[in-house]
Amino acid sequence: MFRSHILVCGGTGCTSGNSMKVYDALVERIKKEGLENEVHVTKTGCFGLCALGPIMIIYPEGAFYSQVKVEDVDEIIDEHIIKGRIVTRLLYKETVGEDGNIKALNDTDFYKKQHRVALRNCGVINPEKIEEYIAYDGYEALGKALTEMTPQDVIDVISKSGLRGRGGAGFPTGRKWQFAKNSPGNKKYVCCNADEGDPGAFMDRSILEGDPHAVIEAMAIAAYAIGADQGYIYVRAEYPIAVQRLSIAIKQAREYGLLGKNIFGTGFNFDLDLRLGAGAFVCGEETALMTSIEGHRGEPRPRPPFPAVKGLFGKPTILNNVETYANVPQIILKGADWFASMGTEKSRGTKVFALGGKIHNTGLVEIPMGTTMREIIYDIGGGCPNGKKFKAAQTGGPSGGCIPASLIDTPIDYDNLIAIGSMMGSGGLIVMDEDNCMVDIAKFFLEFTVDESCGKCTACRIGTKRLYEMLCKVTDGTATMEDLDKMEELCYYIKENSLCGLGQTAPNPVLSTLHYFRDEYEAHVRDKRCPAGVCKKLLRYQIVADKCKGCTLCARNCPAGAITGTVKQPHVIDPEKCIKCGVCMEKCRFGAIIKA
Amino acid sequence: MAKKIDVPFNGTKEQEERLKKALAELRVEHGGQGLMIASLQKAQDIYGYLPEPVQQMIADELGVSLAEVYGVATFYAQFSLYPKGQYKIGVCLGTACYVKGSGDVYKKVCDTLKIEGGQCTDDLKFSLDATRCIGCCGLAPVMTVNDDVYGKVTPEEVEGILAKYRD
Numbered sequence: 001m002f003r004s005h006i007l008v009c010g011g012t013g014c015t016s017g018n019s020m021k022v023y024d025a026l027v028e029r030i031k032k033e034g035l036e037n038e039v040h041v042t043k044t045g046c047f048g049l050c051a052l053g054p055i056m057i058i059y060p061e062g063a064f065y066s067q068v069k070v071e072d073v074d075e076i077i078d079e080h081i082i083k084g085r086i087v088t089r090l091l092y093k094e095t096v097g098e099d100g101n102i103k104a105l106n107d108t109d110f111y112k113k114q115h116r117v118a119l120r121n122c123g124v125i126n127p128e129k130i131e132e133y134i135a136y137d138g139y140e141a142l143g144k145a146l147t148e149m150t151p152q153d154v155i156d157v158i159s160k161s162g163l164r165g166r167g168g169a170g171f172p173t174g175r176k177w178q179f180a181k182n183s184p185g186n187k188k189y190v191c192c193n194a195d196e197g198d199p200g201a202f203m204d205r206s207i208l209e210g211d212p213h214a215v216i217e218a219m220a221i222a223a224y225a226i227g228a229d230q231g232y233i234y235v236r237a238e239y240p241i242a243v244q245r246l247s248i249a250i251k252q253a254r255e256y257g258l259l260g261k262n263i264f265g266t267g268f269n270f271d272l273d274l275r276l277g278a279g280a281f282v283c284g285e286e287t288a289l290m291t292s293i294e295g296h297r298g299e300p301r302p303r304p305p306f307p308a309v310k311g312l313f314g315k316p317t318i319l320n321n322v323e324t325y326a327n328v329p330q331i332i333l334k335g336a337d338w339f340a341s342m343g344t345e346k347s348r349g350t351k352v353f354a355l356g357g358k359i360h361n362t363g364l365v366e367i368p369m370g371t372t373m374r375e376i377i378y379d380i381g382g383g384c385p386n387g388k389k390f391k392a393a394q395t396g397g398p399s400g401g402c403i404p405a406s407l408i409d410t411p412i413d414y415d416n417l418i419a420i421g422s423m424m425g426s427g428g429l430i431v432m433d434e435d436n437c438m439v440d441i442a443k444f445f446l447e448f449t450v451d452e453s454c455g456k457c458t459a460c461r462i463g464t465k466r467l468y469e470m471l472c473k474v475t476d477g478t479a480t481m482e483d484l485d486k487m488e489e490l491c492y493y494i495k496e497n498s499l500c501g502l503g504q505t506a507p508n509p510v511l512s513t514l515h516y517f518r519d520e521y522e523a524h525v526r527d528k529r530c531p532a533g534v535c536k537k538l539l540r541y542q543i544v545a546d547k548c549k550g551c552t553l554c555a556r557n558c559p560a561g562a563i564t565g566t567v568k569q570p571h572v573i574d575p576e577k578c579i580k581c582g583v584c585m586e587k588c589r590f591g592a593i594i595k596a
Numbered sequence: 597m598a599k600k601i602d603v604p605f606n607g608t609k610e611q612e613e614r615l616k617k618a619l620a621e622l623r624v625e626h627g628g629q630g631l632m633i634a635s636l637q638k639a640q641d642i643y644g645y646l647p648e649p650v651q652q653m654i655a656d657e658l659g660v661s662l663a664e665v666y667g668v669a670t671f672y673a674q675f676s677l678y679p680k681g682q683y684k685i686g687v688c689l690g691t692a693c694y695v696k697g698s699g700d701v702y703k704k705v706c707d708t709l710k711i712e713g714g715q716c717t718d719d720l721k722f723s724l725d726a727t728r729c730i731g732c733c734g735l736a737p738v739m740t741v742n743d744d745v746y747g748k749v750t751p752e753e754v755e756g757i758l759a760k761y762r763d
Contacts, residue, residue: 012730013734013735016730016732016735016738016745016747017732017735017745017747050732050733051734052734053732053734053735198729199689199691199692199694200692200729200733201729202729237674238674238728238730273625273626275630275633276634276637278636278672278674279672279674279728280671280672280673281728292633294629294630295629295631295632295633295668296632297667297671298671313629313630354733356692356733356736357692357695357696357736358696362692362733363734394691397691428691430692430695432695436695441695445691454671586752
């Protein structure tokens with residue numbers, strides 16, 4: 001028995017902040033003190049509060065230390081582990097109650113409203129040890145499915161639970177499985193989409209890094225339900241930690257007989273392999289992903305035939321997203337009614353969001369469907385930093401839209417988000433404040449889709465390019481009001497005529513910003529002004545005569561020679577010569593230069 | 597587009613052996629199906645990039661045309677037909693980094709090294725790529741140099757970071 005457990009976050013966010021060096025230092029020091037049999041140090045998956053990384057928790061006290069550096073390790077060992085005195089200086093201040101005692105993590109604002117289903121083991125178990133997963137009811141659902149349920153029973157439970165695809169489109173998972181089960185054929189495949197390509201979304205990665213066995217177990221259950229014996233996890237090569245932990249997990253599952261032949265002595269065979277993506281956003285689309293697993297250029301193909309009929313290598317195939325799978329074992333164990341009791345009528349269960357952008361608590365949150373945007377951004381996320389005003393939240397990445405501050409009380413579920421012009425997407429939630437220009441954001445996403453369009457269909461290949469050029473005209477101040485109408489028309493054309501989901505949703509960022517922030521577009525077009533002060537071509541740097549001391553520093557640093565004036569007299573910027581590099585503003589010691 | 601640099605292909609016999617061995621292993625692992633992407637990944641691990649002679653070797657091994665190999669190699673962002681710098685710089689242009697100003701950091705790197713994204717400096721020291729989200733959004737904006745991660749980078753810090761890697 002260990003008297004103390006130290007859990008160090010080994011997710012990508014914390015390891016980027018050197019948490020593994022902290023881990024090594026802890027292990028080394030504990031060894032030096034001869035405490036290996038008393039204190040146990042574990043690498044876990046992501047805790048979720050990435051903004052405070054590197055993070056560690058020490059039990060039994062439940063001390064939550066944030067932003068821990070290697071230099072802090074000695075103090076933690078000396079004070080906390082040896083003398084039993086908590087290092088208050090490193091505690092996450094939200095976990096310290098008014099009485100000075102430590103509050104349970106689940107009572108802090110960040111965690112209080114969360115409900116962890118898909119993320120339940122992340123930050124709790126060591127993802128590299130199958131024994132820890134098994135200790136938390138791991139592989140019990142697979143055992144139950146194989147020994148007590150027929151394949152149809154499994155599908156019925158999943159259908160009744162109301163689970164919908166967490167990859168973004170929200171297709172009912174049970175129905176998808178039923179189609180594949182009904183398809184004739186003696187060879188079928190189960191695939192997992194772990195090609196998380198949305199910029200700013202990292203929930204799937206955290207699940208793979210923190211709880212890889214949950215995905216493996218769920219895929220085995222799915223295989224049993226539809227009658228498949230082979231599975232593939234298609235994972236981004238850019239996620240090295242996830243790839244490594246999945247490889248370890250698959251190897252362990254094989255050693256335990258949980259993958260392979262005759263699982264649980266029932267005669268059911270299932271094995272699983274990894275396929276590494278090579279960096280193509282379109283491969284998140286199901287038919288493109290399968291083409292890519294087959295080794296080709298990842299171009300989508302028309303549906304029907306749907307993958308459930310003719311998928312990977314021409315055989316019936318189901319493809320689900322990582323988070324969808326992570327919910328499955330618990331639905332089998334706890335029942336459809338338990339899952340359906342969470343969320344809203346048409347969107348059951350919980351959803352994981354990756355909170356990022358202009359928000360205090362960057363990180364991963366899992367909330368019941370139906371939670372409002374306000375609760376996520378203010379109660380959990382802590383609002384925008386530096387007292388800035390919240391302007392919009394972007395969901396669904398390049399396929400989604402911006403939700404304005406006026407709709408912040410919308411309960412989040414699949415259907416509500418579509419109704420307000422965005423979509424659930426895989427769960428990226430980027431918060432923007434008054435300093436972000438909405439036209440610039442729309443342009444950013446379009447640049448992404450132009451880059452990632454596979455080029456197979458004209459509407460997407462050329463349409464997104466032309467749309468991007470029109471947005472550039474707006475941010476350059478050369479667009480006309482007529483261009484805005486043309487943009488909108490082109491958006492609908494691309495949506496209606498594209499082959500796959502990438503093109504069909506690519507115009508969403510433009511349409512939603514045009515809809516909710518038309519005044520900003522008009523300011524760019526009509527007044528040649530960027531209200532947020534982002535679009536460089538529309539900026540005017542000016543010197544405030546009252547504040548300028550005539551120190552000449554700006555004039556000496558201006559690379560374009562655009563600033564003139566005599567010593568100790570207010571200077572002026574020649575807008576014709578100014579290249580808007582901002583050097584003058586950086587150099588000025590008196591705050592006399594402003595962007596107008 | 598990547599800047600074309602005329603570096604003569606100087607693959608060794610030993611690298612070729614390694615590639616052949618890796619491809620043979622892959623064939624067993626994959627059961628003969630869908631080998632192309634994994635083969636290119638192995639080849640890029642061994643050679644650092646995928647010049648024509650390497651693509652030809654893969655085409656011969658897999659029994660497909662060079663055009664097919666080229667088609668796949670140019671489709672995916674991970675593959676490079678040109679050598680990368682000794683220090684590979686990545687600036688994350690994922691949304692979370694972008695809204696926190698990584699675009700300015702990226703531009704600063706371009707200006708400082710006088711290269712564009714996808715290019716390499718003439719001395720083969722630095723190459724620059726705009727990366728997609730690398731997943732540490734809490735550190736935004738993020739810049740990487742090989743395996744080193746720099747968080748909350750400002751354009752003013754770029755010069756200092758690069759200086760660490762110059763001789």
